[in-house]
Amino acid sequence: MKTVIINGSPRKNWNTARILKEARKGAEAAGYETTYVDLYDLKYTGCRSCLACKRRGIDEPCKCHIKDDLTPILESIYQADHLIIGSPIYFDQPTGEVRSLLERVCFPPLSYNDYSSLFRGKVDVTVFLTMNTPIEAYEQQLKTAMEAYFWPFRFLNGKVKIIPICDTLQTDDYSRFEMKSFDEKHKRAVHEQDFPGALSRAFEIGKREK
Numbered sequence: 001m002k003t004v005i006i007n008g009s010p011r012k013n014w015n016t017a018r019i020l021k022e023a024r025k026g027a028e029a030a031g032y033e034t035t036y037v038d039l040y041d042l043k044y045t046g047c048r049s050c051l052a053c054k055r056r057g058i059d060e061p062c063k064c065h066i067k068d069d070l071t072p073i074l075e076s077i078y079q080a081d082h083l084i085i086g087s088p089i090y091f092d093q094p095t096g097e098v099r100s101l102l103e104r105v106c107f108p109p110l111s112y113n114d115y116s117s118l119f120r121g122k123v124d125v126t127v128f129l130t131m132n133t134p135i136e137a138y139e140q141q142l143k144t145a146m147e148a149y150f151w152p153f154r155f156l157n158g159k160v161k162i163i164p165i166c167d168t169l170q171t172d173d174y175s176r177f178e179m180k181s182f183d184e185k186h187k188r189a190v191h192e193q194d195f196p197g198a199l200s201r202a203f204e205i206g207k208r209e210k
């Protein structure tokens, strides 16, 4: 049983990464083999529309033919039971690196004959999104958009679950930056109250116990 964990934040030890590392601990506690990837360390692009994955008569239809740092990661993802992606929200969207990953993972399994999936396996996908936005605003303004954004992962034939982690602490010391629109006291209070619960939830999701 395999879990692939992808950090789509440029920061390796902040909100998104901390959540993902806890999910990895959970997966390891449950005996999953885990692969953890910091996307920002890799050199890769999104889909290049080469259509090599759609050529007639190819042996392996569900394969991306681009060769770059993402190539081995895509292979691990197609062999996994659980794919866990974490991304900060940047300007109301996941990071561009996560978008490029999505294109590369989801285009090869898409059949242009009938829009079914050519993928023969099943990978459940969990996406953790971290953001400044409070949960109420996420529910009202972003939730539906994020469900639409991540729908292509349905081509992996499993469940797609999105978990928002809201009102995150963006820095350890707000006084060092021009950030007057944030109330540091409020941010810290929310962080202390909510973040431990988010970490525990990530652990349980990594473990995949009901």
Ligand SMILES: Cc1cc2nc3c(=O)[nH]c(=O)nc-3n(C[C@H](O)[C@H](O)[C@H](O)COP(=O)(O)O)c2cc1C
Pocket (backbone or CB within 6 Å): 009, 010, 011, 014, 015, 016, 017, 087, 088, 089, 090, 091, 092, 093, 130, 131, 132, 133, 168, 169, 170
């Ligand atoms: C370029 C940039 C754009 C951002 N845009 C948003 C945004 O539109 N909405 C939001 O809620 N937070 C936004 N944020 C805040 C981050 O989503 C938030 O701090 C997140 O938890 C950072 O994740 P990290 O700690 O793993 O890096 C932005 C941060 C950056 C650096």
